[in-house]
Amino acid sequence: MIMNEKIKASEVQLTGIDGEDLGVMPTSHALALAKKLKVDLVCTSMMSSPPPCKLVGAGKAREEAQQQRKREQAPKVKEIRLTPHIEAHDYDTKKQQAERILKSGDAVLLVVRIQGKEGPEAKTLLESLIDDLKLAGRKQTGIQLSGKQAAVQLDPLT
Structure with a gap:
């Protein structure tokens, strides 16, 4: 200008x-x-x-x-890592962290590390996080289960 x-x-x-x-x-x-x-x-x-x-x-x-x-700057993707056996307090902390990132205009990649047969638990955890964060962001992709992790990306609501 x-x-x-x-x-x-x-x-x-x-x-x-x-x-x-x-x-x-x-x-x-x-x-x-x-x-x-x-x-x-x-x-x-x-x-x-x-x-x-x-x-x-x-x-x-x-x-x-x-x-x-x-507006011209592309939103950054910030990763938050979790485990399927997360306690309620830690879950709330990670949820607040993701909410803060989404409200600042950046995208969040939620990653759950999987060991053995924890796939369904990881998927349930990600679904509940997506549901809790629906006021701050919407999912860009579906939940992707691959090998040792489950991931989903949430984009901020603009």
């Missing part, structure tokens, strides 16, 4: 604070108008000629840029 004096184009297509079209004008006039109104001149795209610019309230442009960067 290019703002104020960093706009190098000789003229810009200007949009006002309330979205009204102010037409094509020299960049110097647009900057003077922005200073007079105590707002920022923000260029939305440099791909066209003249580039479209808009007047945005002071500080709002930076907030918009930060939100845009946050």
Whole structure:
């Protein structure tokens, strides 16, 4: 996002604070108008000629840029490991941990380590966790049982 004096184009297509079209004008006039109104001149795209610019309230442009960067970042996948024979307190701790991760915008991979014939217990544990976390996230894939582990990925609700 290019703002104020960093706009190098000789003229810009200007949009006002309330979205009204102010037409094509020299960049110097647009900057003077922005200073007079105590707002920022923000260029939305440099791909066209003249580039479209808009007047945005002071500080709002930076907030918009930060939100845009946050949206562009891919969510991370964080892994939480469990065992089928988990006690109630430990279960609650892992559930809260997963909930916190999902609410921060990252995905959670719940992995249960299996030894011997613990497959059905692991599947039941993951199903109850999915049910308890349905307000914070939804499962991306089904429960995958493979060899020594059972896993499911939960994505945050956006």
